[in-house]
Structures are given as C-alpha cells and as structure tokens.
Amino acid sequence: MTGKQKKQFWNAIQITLILIAAFIMLIPIIWIFLAAFKTHVDVYQLKLFFTPTFENFGTVFDSPYHLGDKLINSTIVAGVTVLFAIPIATCAAYSFSRFRLRFETSMLVMILATQFVPAVVIILPFFVMFRDLGLLDTRLGLILVNLAIVMPFAIWMIKGFIDGIPLETEEAAMVDGSTRMQVIRNIVLPMAAPGLFTAGIFCFIIAWNEFLFALILTNKDAVTLPIGLALFKAEEGDLWNLLSAAGIIIMLPMFILALIIRKYFVQGMTMGAVR
Amino acid sequence: MRDNKLKYLLVLPAVLVVFATAVWPLVESLRLSFTVGRLTKPNFPQGYLGWENYTWAFMEEPAFWNSVEVTVVYTLVTVVLTTLIALGLAMLLAPGGRFRGGVQTLLILPFAMSPALIGVSFRFMFNPEFGLFDAFFGIVLPPLADISWLSDPTLAFVVCVMADVWGWIPFLTLVLIGGLASIPQDTIEAAQVDGASGWRVFKDITLPQLLPVLAVVLILKAIFSLKTFDQIYMLTNGGPGTATQTLSHYIYFSGMKYGQIGYSASVAWVMVIPMVLLTFLYAKFVFQKR
Numbered sequence: 001m002t003g004k005q006k007k008q009f010w011n012a013i014q015i016t017l018i019l020i021a022a023f024i025m026l027i028p029i030i031w032i033f034l035a036a037f038k039t040h041v042d043v044y045q046l047k048l049f050f051t052p053t054f055e056n057f058g059t060v061f062d063s064p065y066h067l068g069d070k071l072i073n074s075t076i077v078a079g080v081t082v083l084f085a086i087p088i089a090t091c092a093a094y095s096f097s098r099f100r101l102r103f104e105t106s107m108l109v110m111i112l113a114t115q116f117v118p119a120v121v122i123i124l125p126f127f128v129m130f131r132d133l134g135l136l137d138t139r140l141g142l143i144l145v146n147l148a149i150v151m152p153f154a155i156w157m158i159k160g161f162i163d164g165i166p167l168e169t170e171e172a173a174m175v176d177g178s179t180r181m182q183v184i185r186n187i188v189l190p191m192a193a194p195g196l197f198t199a200g201i202f203c204f205i206i207a208w209n210e211f212l213f214a215l216i217l218t219n220k221d222a223v224t225l226p227i228g229l230a231l232f233k234a235e236e237g238d239l240w241n242l243l244s245a246a247g248i249i250i251m252l253p254m255f256i257l258a259l260i261i262r263k264y265f266v267q268g269m270t271m272g273a274v275r
Numbered sequence: 276m277r278d279n280k281l282k283y284l285l286v287l288p289a290v291l292v293v294f295a296t297a298v299w300p301l302v303e304s305l306r307l308s309f310t311v312g313r314l315t316k317p318n319f320p321q322g323y324l325g326w327e328n329y330t331w332a333f334m335e336e337p338a339f340w341n342s343v344e345v346t347v348v349y350t351l352v353t354v355v356l357t358t359l360i361a362l363g364l365a366m367l368l369a370p371g372g373r374f375r376g377g378v379q380t381l382l383i384l385p386f387a388m389s390p391a392l393i394g395v396s397f398r399f400m401f402n403p404e405f406g407l408f409d410a411f412f413g414i415v416l417p418p419l420a421d422i423s424w425l426s427d428p429t430l431a432f433v434v435c436v437m438a439d440v441w442g443w444i445p446f447l448t449l450v451l452i453g454g455l456a457s458i459p460q461d462t463i464e465a466a467q468v469d470g471a472s473g474w475r476v477f478k479d480i481t482l483p484q485l486l487p488v489l490a491v492v493l494i495l496k497a498i499f500s501l502k503t504f505d506q507i508y509m510l511t512n513g514g515p516g517t518a519t520q521t522l523s524h525y526i527y528f529s530g531m532k533y534g535q536i537g538y539s540a541s542v543a544w545v546m547v548i549p550m551v552l553l554t555f556l557y558a559k560f561v562f563q564k565r
Contacts (some may be wrong), residue, residue: 018378022378031382032399091285092286095281114293147292197327212527229391259383
C-alpha cells in the first residue's frame with residue numbers, strides 16, 4: 001500500500017470505530033424513545049417497527065399517576081434552588097475573584113470539598129431535623145438540601161467566569177468615581193451574564209436530576225420526577241411504555257438545556273458538578 | 276462602604292449556606308454516629324454509645340464488609356474501564372472536523388441523563404423476556420439468550436458496571452479531548468518526521484503530557500464511583516441479595532429502611548475518610564493548575 005492509501009485505510013477504520021461508539025452511546029436513549037411511543041403490547045413483543053402512539057404521554061398525566069404534579073414539583077424545586085443559589089454565589093465569587101481575603105484558600109478548599117461529600121452522609125441529620133420541624137415531604141425542605149449540592153459548584157464556576165473578565169474596565173470606572181456596588185451592577189454583571197446563565201442552567205440540571213434527597217425526604221406531596229418513576233411499577237412488573245414516556249419527560253428538557261450550554265459543559269463538570 | 280468590609284459581607288451569605296447545608300450536617304452525623312440513634316424509638320437519639328457503632332460494623336457485620344468489597348471492586352473496575360475507553364475515544368475524536376465535532380456534541384446527551392434514569396434504561400434493556408440484549412443475543416448468540424442477567428450475582432454486578440461506564444464515558448472523553456488539544460503539535464510532528472511509530476509518539480510524548488489531566492479525571496471518577504447510589508437503586512436495588520450493594524446503598528438501607536440512624540451514620544463516616552483524602556488530592560491538582 002502507498003502512504004496515501006494507508007492513510008485512507010486508517011481513516012476509514014477510525015470512522016467506523018467512531019460510528020460504533022456513537023451508536024452504543026445512543027442505544028439506551030433510542031430504546032427509551034422507541035418504547036415511549038409503543039403500546040403496551042408492542043413493548044412486550046419487542047417490535048422494531050410499529051405504529052407510534054402518543055397514548056402513553058396522556059396516560060402518565062392521568063389518574064393514578066398524576067405525573068403533572070411531579071413535573072410542577074421538580075420545576076419549582078429546581079427553579080427556586082437556582083434563584084437562591086446564583087445571586088448568593090455571584091456575590092461570593094466576585095469577592096473571591098477580586099479581593100484578598102483572610103482564610104481565602106481555606107474557604108475555597110472547604111467549599112470545593114463539600115461538593116464531594118457523599119449525599120447519603122449529610123442527608124441523615126437533615127432527615128432527623130426535618131422530621132422535628134415538619135419539613136419532610138415539602139418543597140421548601142428539598143430546596144434547602146439542594147442548595148447544599150448546588151452552591152459550592154456555582155461559586156467555583158462563576159468565580160472562573162469573573163476571573164476571565166479583565167480588571168481594567170472596573171478600575172477605570174472606579175477612577176471616574178463609581179462606587180464598588182455601581183461597578184458590580186453596571187460593569188461586572190452585564191459582562192458575567194453569559195457565565196451566570198450557564199451556571200444557572202447547570203444548577204437547574206443538577207437539582208432536576210437529584211435523586212437521593214428526594215427519595216428520602218419526600219413520599220407524596222413533594223415527590224419530584226425522578227422519584228415519580230417508581231410509580232410505574234405494577235404488581236405484574238414494570239410498565240415499560242409508561243416508564244419510558246416519563247423518562248422522556250425527564251430527560252428531554254435537560255437535553256435541550258445541555259445543548260444550549262455545551263461549550264461550558266466540560267469546564268463546569270470538572271468543578272465537580274452532578275451526581 | 277469600604278472594600279475591606281464589603282469583601283467579607285459579599286462572601287458571608289455563601290459561607291453561611293455552605294456551613295448550614297454541608298458542614299453542619301457532616302458534624303452532626305459524626306455526633307449521631309456515637310449515639311444509639313433508633314429512628315422509631317422515642318427520645319431520639321437515645322444517649323451515647325462511644326465507639327460501639329463502629330466496632331459493631333467492623334467486627335459483627337458481614338453486610339458492612341460485603342458493601343465495602345462491592346464498592347472497592349466497583350470503583351476499581353469502573354475507573355479503569357471508563358478511563359481506558361474514554362482515552363481511546365478521545366484519541367479518535369480529537370482531530371476535530373465536522374463529523375467528529377458532531378459526535379462530540381452527541382456525547383453531551385447521555386451526560387444530561389439522570390443516573391436514576393440510566394439505571395431504569397439498563398434494567399429495561401437487560402430484561403430477560405423483552406429486553407434489547409435478550410433479542411440481540413437471541414439472533415447472534417442463542418445460548419446467551421434468556422439469561423436473566425439481573426438475577427445472577429456476577430452478571431448483575433457486570434450490568435451495574437456497564438451502566439456506570441456508559442454514563443461516564445462521555446464526560447471523561449470530553450475532558451480528555453480538551454487535554455489532548457492543549458498538547459503542542461510541533462513536538463509530535465517533529466517525532467513523526469524523525470520516523471517514530473504511532474505507538475512511540477503516544478507513549479513518549481502524548482501520554483506524559485496528558486498525565487496531569489488524566490490524574491484529575493481519575494480522582495474525580497474515583498470520587499463519584501465511591502459514592503454511587505442512584506443507578507444501583509434503580510437497576511438492582513443492591514440485589515440479588517447484596518451482590519451489588521454499594522456503601523451508599525448500605526448506609527441508605529440501614530438508616531432509612533431499618534431506622535438505625537446512629538449505626539448508619541458511623542458507616543457513613545467510615546466512607547467520608549477516603550473521600551477526604553481523594554478530595555485533598557483533587558484540590559491539590561486544581562490549585563496547581565492555576
């Protein structure tokens with residue numbers, strides 16, 4: 001083989017391998033998508049070609065499943081968590097980025113470390129406390145514990161974005177007589193806006209997919225979507241077509257959000273987000 | 276307001292939230308780990324026991340050691356497999372271009388999927404009657420069809436590992452692609468001109484330069500593997516028996532199902548210790564990069 005042929009040959013092998021890998025990565029998702037549009041009977045007959053139906057998406061919202069309630073809970077819990085986390089994290093991130101603080105490194109390491117504490121460790125005291133305070137099975141309780149996983153990550157991520165904003169504009173405005181708060185409001189916030197938006201979406205995905213806290217702290221009123229999946233276990237086994245439809249309702253919005261912020265996904269994840 | 280006051284005021288709310296939602300519960304669960312801590316009995320947490328919960332776990336509970344073993348094996352296998360496959364995939368995708376870029380975008384999808392849902396979809400695919408794998412083997416390798424994957428201890432563990440590796444390959448691949456992109460191309464080209472083989476270039480140039488990124492990825496993956504819960508809960512719920520019961524799952528069960536908060540807090544703290552070590556290792560690398 002000549003050099004050129006050899007190169008073409010290698011390229012073909014690489015592309016084949018990539019296609020196989022991509023296919024394997026997509027199989028579980030495709031499988032769920034197919035099942036969601038199948039009837040109960042088609043699921044059990046393993047049909048690859050079938051007449052698609054939207055019936056499952058109606059059924060999951062009906063009695064006795066009421067997936068709509070879980071959808072509302074998930075949206076409120078994730079949304080409010082983000083609304084609290086982002087402003088608080090932004091203030092801290094600005095300060096960490098622009099000033100020298102006493103114990104700065106210790107505080108940053110502590111914040112980073114809390115990100116990695118197993119959820120199952122911190123949930124035990126929360127369960128006991130919430131039981132005494134009557135916060136079990138409430139959205140408020142869930143929002144409070146979700147802040148625990150979202151805050152450290154939001155601080156680190158937003159700090160990264162503010163670090164990237166050049167100091168000169170801020171200094172010039174200070175020389176012109178602006179106060180620090182004016183500088184933050186008029187210069188830093190507009191420039192950091194894409195970063196804040198990205199961090200917000202990230203935190204929303206984390207809170208939306210959160211499982212263990214919701215599993216332990218909710219049982220009826222405040223149940224979120226991932227816990228709602230347990231509803232589709234009937235006496236005769238799992239109702240796969242309904243499970244799949246619910247699965248799509250959980251993952252499709254997250255796919256869209258993830259694609260919106262895809263450029264920052266890796267950067268954000270290295271800071272220890274999710275799971 | 277002067278900056279030197281303002282700067283602390285800005286940090287205060289965040290530090291308070293982190294203290295209340297992470298530091299306090301950690302300390303409180305340490306305290307609970309020395310108590311009787313029966314959830315269903317009155318006067319919770321019913322007085323102090325000293326180290327009894329810990330000695331009980333270590334001396335009297337085979338289930339504890341079982342979950343330690345499951346977690347350690349699970350962590351080792353998933354970390355090695357995920358890293359190797361992701362490294363290969365990253366090398367394939369690193370050159371970029373429209374096709375490879377498109378696949379990189381696709382990789383984000385599995386990644387936005389909640390671990391609980393990953394567990395559900397794998398349970399579905401490995402269903403012995405109408406799962407995808409059953410159908411696949413029915414055509415390709417009939418003797419392997421009709422295996423009930425999730426009722427066999429070893430196979431159930433394998434399926435859990437597969438689900439985990441599947442869920443983490445995209446992230447590790449994307450991080451490693453970023454690492455590969457930051458290696459200067461001229462050294463590689465110079466070596467190729469000198470006639471070095473592809474393997475030599477990889478071993479002597481690419482791999483050493485990728486090492487810092489690889490270290491971060493390994494530690495991060497180890498941390499997440501050690502605390503695996505969601506997938507396991509949805510996929511096998513620790514079973515059959517306790518074949519796939521990770522530490523997190525064991526803590527959840529003894530604490531929430533049996534109401535032994537004191538005991539499960541002590542096991543939780545046994546788990547915190549390797550986590551702290553890994554976290555400091557990770558923090559060291561992150562701060563080194565700056």
